[in-house]
Amino acid sequence: MAEADDHNGTEQAIPVADITNGDQPAAAVLETLPVKGRAPKTGYKRTQFGRAWADVDHNGCDTRNDILGRDLKDKKFKAGTNDCKVMSGTLEDPYTGKTIYFKQGKKTSDKVQIDHVVALSNAWQTGAQKISADQRKQMANDPYNLLAVDGDANQQKSDGDAATWLPKNKSYRCSYVSRQIGVKHKYNLWVTKAEKAAMQRVLVTCPTQAVPADDGPFPQNGAASQGGSSAGTAVEGSGNSGQEANGGASSAQPAPAPAPAAPVVPQNGGDVYYQNCAAVRAAGKAPIYAGQPGYRAALDRDHDGVGCE
Template identity: 65%
Template sequence: MIRSIAPALTAAAALLLVGPLSGCDVAARAIDGIGTPPSNHTAQPAGGGTAREAAQALVQLDSIPVKGRAPKTGYTRDEFGPAWADTDRNGCDTRNDILARDLTGETFKPGTSNCVVLTGTLADKYTGTTINFVRGQGTSSAVQIDHVVALSDAWQKGAQQLSADQRKELANDPLNLMAADGPTNGAKGDKDAATWLPPNKAFRCEYVTRQAAVKAKYHLWVTRAEHDAIGGILQGCR
């Protein structure tokens, strides 16, 4: 069952739909997206698995400023707006939009216009395992929605200078969101690529490509260690 989501796509999300070579095309072109309407949350995430994409992501990475990590002073989750706000105004909160995008065989709570996801199956990219999602106390946390670039990390690398609306967009941008294994997401916390990478090595090229795309789109920076970690992964993807 597919929901109708009316608002216009952002440039980045639209590019996510164009096919298997789209991952680093998104990375290369996403910079102009700030301030545009929130994108269609059913758009597929970026790729990142081909030599061409890796080469483009390396160019993207070199356009991102390299600076030291700023203090975490002043950071709270509230600085990025209400959690899982319905930014695209399709009647569903962002968490349910991403669950519906990333799960297969999903079922929905009756009377919610195919909005509230009750069950589904996740092919988890972080671990390479399959997880059965069942909504409920004690079960929902098995699948969590991860910010690919953690909000705390973003705060310390330029998001303090963004407007409140831009930070809210960052927190709800499909490019920066993916359903993931709950415990693995918890282990990641707010770490960047210098200190955490997905256990599933086959996903690392796409993971760092998406991190670079998000940081470029929202004019964030990377630390030297982070830059070198992302660059090292991308070199291996080639």
């Protein structure tokens, strides 16, 4: 095993990389990542990345429920939470390919868990020790680094990297590895030699795979649903999982969103190109379906043929 570089423990605020357009080839972005050995796990605690599932974007909804609201379909919400606390729904699990029915409760919530695509302890050992505490908190709650997945698969993965764990669903491996690359690029992390080799083996099967677009935080009260259906039904319910933070609404207002990028029309007369989902929505074309002008895989996070839902 390669020896890790010495680290003096000094935290720095390092600029977060811009990957909003999501059309950079994953293999090319991988080549920009430093290759080093893992740093020691000494000093790692979950609290180094802030309180679990904090409402860091001040949209009135904790991060766990934000992700459930994005990734589940046919959702029902707890009444009085402004469509925040998800009580039930259906997950098309990317890691196993299974359809999972989620019901919030002490004995059922764990069937669907929220995975850090780049595990926090892995991040700690591959550069996160060197970034600021605020950036670590951002990473732990960043929708770009989070997926609702099968609980058993999440437990099997633990803190593994691509060299030690890949999704059982082989058709999702290119998307999974490209997202890990995007996260590591965004937060100035490195890869180990074995990890890079594993990523390259996956990407050789999909040479045009791009890193996913980074659509940024959720709007207030979890109103956007980037993975599943945005429609939901309010229901009464009081069950609670030990993994969940507070799910109620907040009076905090989100920061103003940046102006959406305009669609780009190629000069050669080709189809319309949308830089990201903000541009699709600004053009009044959301959701955008496979086969329509401007649709591309990077806009379709759950690979169901419907982008920017």
